[in-house]
Each structure stands twice: as structure tokens, then as C-alpha cells.
Amino acid sequence: MESTAKGKSLHERILGEVEGRILSGEWPPGHRIPFEHELTEQYGCSRMTVNKALSELVKKGLIERRRRSGSFVTHPQVQSLVMQIQDIPREVQALGLDYEYRLVSIEKRPYRKNDRPRLDLVEGEPILAITSCHLAGGLPFCFEERLINLAAVPLAASTDFSIHPPGSWLLGQVPWSAAEHHIRAVSAGRRAADALDLAPGTACLVIERRTWNSEAQITHVRLTYPGDRHQLVAQFSHGT
Amino acid sequence: MESTAKGKSLHERILGEVEGRILSGEWPPGHRIPFEHELTEQYGCSRMTVNKALSELVKKGLIERRRRSGSFVTHPQVQSLVMQIQDIPREVQALGLDYEYRLVSIEKRPYRKNDRPRLDLVEGEPILAITSCHLAGGLPFCFEERLINLAAVPLAASTDFSIHPPGSWLLGQVPWSAAEHHIRAVSAGRRAADALDLAPGTACLVIERRTWNSEAQITHVRLTYPGDRHQLVAQFSHGT
DNA sequence: AAGTGGTCTAGACCACAAA
DNA sequence: TTGTGGTCTAGACCACTTG
Numbered sequence: 001m002e003s004t005a006k007g008k009s010l011h012e013r014i015l016g017e018v019e020g021r022i023l024s025g026e027w028p029p030g031h032r033i034p035f036e037h038e039l040t041e042q043y044g045c046s047r048m049t050v051n052k053a054l055s056e057l058v059k060k061g062l063i064e065r066r067r068r069s070g071s072f073v074t075h076p077q078v079q080s081l082v083m084q085i086q087d088i089p090r091e092v093q094a095l096g097l098d099y100e101y102r103l104v105s106i107e108k109r110p111y112r113k114n115d116r117p118r119l120d121l122v123e124g125e126p127i128l129a130i131t132s133c134h135l136a137g138g139l140p141f142c143f144e145e146r147l148i149n150l151a152a153v154p155l156a157a158s159t160d161f162s163i164h165p166p167g168s169w170l171l172g173q174v175p176w177s178a179a180e181h182h183i184r185a186v187s188a189g190r191r192a193a194d195a196l197d198l199a200p201g202t203a204c205l206v207i208e209r210r211t212w213n214s215e216a217q218i219t220h221v222r223l224t225y226p227g228d229r230h231q232l233v234a235q236f237s238h239g240t
Numbered sequence: 241m242e243s244t245a246k247g248k249s250l251h252e253r254i255l256g257e258v259e260g261r262i263l264s265g266e267w268p269p270g271h272r273i274p275f276e277h278e279l280t281e282q283y284g285c286s287r288m289t290v291n292k293a294l295s296e297l298v299k300k301g302l303i304e305r306r307r308r309s310g311s312f313v314t315h316p317q318v319q320s321l322v323m324q325i326q327d328i329p330r331e332v333q334a335l336g337l338d339y340e341y342r343l344v345s346i347e348k349r350p351y352r353k354n355d356r357p358r359l360d361l362v363e364g365e366p367i368l369a370i371t372s373c374h375l376a377g378g379l380p381f382c383f384e385e386r387l388i389n390l391a392a393v394p395l396a397a398s399t400d401f402s403i404h405p406p407g408s409w410l411l412g413q414v415p416w417s418a419a420e421h422h423i424r425a426v427s428a429g430r431r432a433a434d435a436l437d438l439a440p441g442t443a444c445l446v447i448e449r450r451t452w453n454s455e456a457q458i459t460h461v462r463l464t465y466p467g468d469r470h471q472l473v474a475q476f477s478h479g480t
Numbered sequence: 481a482a483g484t485g486g487t488c489t490a491g492a493c494c495a496c497a498a499a
Numbered sequence: 500t501t502g503t504g505g506t507c508t509a510g511a512c513c514a515c516t517t518g
Contacts, residue, residue: 009506023417024454036485046508048288051485068484068516075412081323081421083474172315175265181321181474185425185445185467203443203467205425214264227425227443234323234421249487276504286489291504308497308503 010045014053022062022073029075033063083234085181085209087168088134088142088223097137103162104131104195108150118210118220119147126150128157130166133195140196143224152218167221170211174218182208185227192224203227250285254293262302262313269315273303323474325421325449327408328374328382328463337377343402344371344435348390358450358460359387366390368397370406373435380436383464392458407461410451414458422448425467432464443467 008016021027034042039050054071057063065071092099111125119127127147134142146166148156153174156166186206193200205225211218248256261267274282279290294311297303305311332339351365359367368388374381386406388396393414396406426446433440445465451458 011506023415025415028415035483037483046510047485048488048509049507051487052506054485065485066516067486067514068482068518070484081321081325081474083321083323083421085321175263175268177263178475181323182471183423183445183474184471185443185465187443187467201441203425203427205423205445225425227427231422231424234321234423235418251487275502277502286491287504288490288507289488291506292487294504305504306497307495307505308499308501310503 010043011049011052011056014039014043014045014050015056018053018057019060019062022057027073029073031073032070033073035070081234083232085207087171088144088165089168092134092136092141095136100135100138101163101165102133102135104133106130106161108157115147118208118222119149120217121149121151126157130161131191131195132161132165134165140198140226142230143192143195144221145224146219146221148219149217152213152216170219174213176211176213176218179209179211182206183232186224188224196224196226198226205230205232207232250283251289251292251296254279254283254285254290255296258293258297259300259302262297267313269313271313272310273313275310321474323472327411328384328405329408332374332376332381335376340375340378341403341405342373342375344373346370346401348397355387358448358462359389360457361389361391366397370401371431371435372401372405374405380438380466382470383432383435384461385464386459386461388459389457392453392456410459414453416451416453416458419449419451422446423472426464428464436464436466438466445470445472447472 018027018033027033036047036050036054039054040047043050054063054065058065061074063071064074086094089099089101107129108126109129111119111121111123111127113123115121115127121127128150130144130146130148132144132146133140134144144165144167148166148170150157153170155173156170159169161169184206186204187201188196188198188204190200192198192204193202196204198204204227207223207225208220209223210220258267258273267273276287276290276294279294280287283290294303294305298305301314303311304314326334329339329341347369348366349369351359351361351363351367353363355361355367361367368386368390370384370386370388372384372386374384384405384407388406388410390397393410395413396410399409401409424446426444427441428436428438428444430440432438432444433442436444438444444467447463447465448460449463450460
């Protein structure tokens with residue numbers, strides 16, 4: 001009740017105080033929180049202001065609201081994990097290490113059907129296949145294998161990827177609307193082991209990302225990190 | 241303009257239409273979107289309604305707003321990844337496989353300082369150490385090593401974990417307010433290899449989760465999945 | 481039938497930043 | 500100084516759902 005009070009707006013204060021009671025366990029799952037008109041009285045404000053705070057809590061998944069019944073603290077079940085996936089040069093710089101990029105190979109070629117699990121196009125369309133290596137502090141950091149749909153990003157065909165990595169370029173170049181990550185552990189294949197200077201069979205963390213715009217798939221990238229040197233970290237709070 | 245129209249409320253329609261133009265690239269990064277008063281005219285509604293839609297877009301990270309200047313499409317840089325981490329029995333059932341649980345070991349003992357990287361307590365406090373195995377369709381699915389802070393969850397000391405896994409029990413029992421995941425690849429250790437019936441050294445995906453309530457750390461769990469049989473999948477859209 | 485939340489209005493005042 | 504967004508009000512009507 002006395003906890004949060006600063007340069008916050010009123011709806012933020014209401015949100016914070018209700019959230020605090022839920023997260024502290026004072027209002028456990030299933031508990032009915034005060035009606036809007038009660039909070040309206042309690043805070044001496046209009047219903048819109050209370051409603052704004054409670055609508056936030058619904059989006060955060062902390063409460064659910066039923067007409068005629070009231071608002072109830074949800075039973076936490078599904079945890080929603082939020083993770084920031086950085087652009088690799090940024091990621092390395094954030095670690096305070098020098099970043100270095102090395103192009104391994106680049107090839108323009110028609111789409112083949114065995115590209116299918118990575119990029120979903122029709123046969124024969126032009127694509128760009130790029131493999132490269134990211135280094136941090138002089139050591140191999142990440143091996144990148146990328147396919148780019150040239151129909152979606154024609155400019156990529158005439159861009160020089162020998163100095164700058166394609167990922168950063170694409171980020172600034174192409175609007176994207178959806179993406180999907182697959183994260184798994186694998187034993188290093190021969191090419192990845194070579195590029196990362198690892199013994200073949202070393203456990204590696206593999207992140208595959210497919211990116212779409214409203215028209216088609218733009219790119220697929222497979223990032224292979226030495227498993228013992230890299231980890232994803234995700235912080236989150238109850239339902240957020 | 242004609243795209244989205246259904247049982248949606250007006251502010252949802254405005255949000256959807258503006259979002260569509262941003263995601264499609266029609267309004268590229270840096271573009272100034274119409275002022276509130278312009279959208280107010282365009283949709284024939286009040287400013288509150290427009291403001292609600294645009295405030296959503298700010299929280300989604302699609303636009304940023306500056307007083308006196310207007311609202312601008314953001315430059316997409318950091319991708320926010322949202323992942324649903326299920327309770328393991330739920331996860332297995334969602335795959336359509338039979339779920340089975342096997343307790344491997346359970347021990348009540350005082351906290352030692354080498355528990356430190358997993359659980360952050362003061363020496364000597366009572367904890368519960370549980371190792372168990374989750375099976376899906378009769379095959380090993382996940383090896384679990386868990387520490388529970390008994391001061392935070394005293395009820396755990398008198399609960400029977402030989403039938404039901406501690407994770408599900410804790411979820412329904414203890415309100416939590418924050419958590420942190422670490423995801424990495426490792427070569428299977430001896431105990432995990434035994435439990436999962438793998439050759440030692442096989443690449444495994446390890447997910448470590450620390451969970452706190454407002455008072456203290458509640459639990460640490462290390463989940464080891466066979467790397468070739470398991471992957472995390474995360475879908476998301478631009479900035480969401 | 482009654483009470484809840486969902487949505488919207490037509491104003492208002494203020495803070496802030498650019499001109 | 501001016502125009503923008505940030506916030507809030509005091510109503511209103513409606514949909515839904517429970518009793």
C-alpha cells in the first residue's frame with residue numbers, strides 16, 4: 001500500500017500495487033481482487049484509470065476477468081519466457097570483446113529441393129548461400145550458415161558480404177513480420193568443428209532462425225555456438 | 241485499409257491497421273505515422289481510442305513517440321523472443337505421448353557452500369535435493385536435478401515426491417515472482433547419461449531455471465534433454 | 481434482472497521539446 | 500510560444516453472465 005509512489009502515474013501505481021500483492025502471494029491464485037468500482041473509490045479516481053491498470057494485468061497474464069463475476073488472480077501454469085536475441089556484433093561488444101568477422105564462402109545458386117527444411121521456396125528460384133564465422137576477442141565465437149531468398153531481397157545479390165556480416169545488413173534492410181527459432185544441442189559437424197576450432201563431436205548449441213515478411217520467407221540462418229562457451233539467458237517475471 | 245474488420249473493437253482495428261503498414265514495410269523504420277488528431281479524424285473517434293491503440297504499439301516496440309514531434313516507426317534491432325515453457329507432464333501430453341515419472345533420489349540436507357552456483361542461501365539452511373527422470377512414450381525424455389529451499393517451502397519436506405514430480409507440485413503451491421533461465425549445450429555427464437540411457441559425451445540441451453518469490457530463491461532445477469531428440473521452439477513477430 | 485467488465489466520448493490540464 | 504503526446508475525468512451504452 002505504501003510501497004510504490006514516485007514519478008509514476010496513477011494507473012501505474014495501481015498496477016504496481018495490485019501486482020505486488022499478487023506476486024507476494026498476499027492475493028493467491030483464484031483470489032478475487034476488488035471490483036473496479038471499489039478501486040475507483042479507494043484511489044479516488046475514475047473508472048477508466050482503474051480499467052487501464054487492470055487491462056495491463058490481463059495482458060501480463062496475472063489476472064483474468066469475467067463479466068458479472070469480477071477479476072481473479074490466474075493460476076500460474078505457462079511461463080512466458082522473454083529473451084533478447086541480439087545481433088551478433090552487438091552481442092560480442094556487449095561482452096566487452098573485440099568483434100571480428102570472416103567470410104568463409106558465398107555462392108549464388110538456384111534453390112534445390114533439399115534446401116527445403118531450411119528455406120521454403122519453389123525449385124529454381126535464386127538464393128544466396130553464405131557461410132561465415134564470428135570471432136570474439138580473437139577466438140571463434142559462432143559459425144553461421146545462411147540462406148537468403150534473393151526474390152525477397154534482390155539487393156543482397158549486389159552487396160559485399162566480405163567485410164560485414166549478412167545478419168546485421170538484413171536487419172537494417174528488410175522489414176520482417178514473423179520469425180521462428182529452434183534451439184537444440186548437437187555434436188559439432190565437420191565444417192562447424194573446423195570453423196570453431198573444436199574437436200569433432202563437441203557439444204554445440206544450435207540456434208536456427210527462419211524469418212518471414214508478409215510475402216515470403218526471407219532467410220534461414222543456423223548459428224552454431226561452442227556449447228561450453230555460450231549460453232542463452234532469459235529473465236522473466238510471473239506471466240510476463 | 242480494408243483488411244481487418246470483424247468482431248474487433250475500434251482500438252484493435254486501428255492498432256491492427258497501423259501494425260500492418262509497419263510490418264508490410266509500407267511505413268518503414270523512421271517513418272512518421274499520422275498524429276493522434278489525424279487518426280481521430282480518419283476513424284471518426286475520440287483521442288482516447290487512438291491513444292489506446294498507439295500506446296499498445298509503443299509497448300510492442302513498433303513505434304516510439306516524442307512530444308511535439310510525433311510518432312515514429314522504430315528501427316528493429318533487438319528481437320524479443322517469446323517462448324512457452326511448459327510443465328513437463330503437460331509438454332509430454334501435448335506431444336501425444338504417455339508420461340511417466342521416476343524418482344531417482346531424494347535427500348534432505350543442510351545447504352553447503354558448493355550449492356552456491358545453483359541456490360543462493362546461507363550455509364546450514366535445510367534444503368531438499370531431488371533427482372528424477374521424466375519419460376515420454378516409454379523412453380527417457382528429461383533428467384531433472386532439483387534443489388528446493390525448505391525455508392521458503394516448508395511443506396515440501398512432508399510431501400511425497402515418489403509419485404508426482406516436484407516441478408508440477410511447486411507450480412501449484414508457491415507463488416513466484418521472478419525466474420531466470422540459462423540454456424546451453426553440454427556433453428552428457430555420467431549420471432545424466434545413465435538416466436537417459438545415452439552414451440557418455442552425447443550432446444544434451446541443458447535448461448537451468450532459478451525461481452524466486454519476493455523473499456528468497458525458491459528452487460533451482462537443471463533439466464537435461466537428449467540434444468537430438470529435443471528442441472525449444474519459439475515463434476514471435478516483429479518486436480512482440 | 482442485476483451487476484460486472486468492455487468500450488467509447490468529449491472534453492480537460494499538464495509536461496515536454498522544438499521552433 | 501506552440502503543438503505534441505501523457506494522463507485523467509465523469510459520464511455513457513452495451514454485452515455478457517450469473518443468480
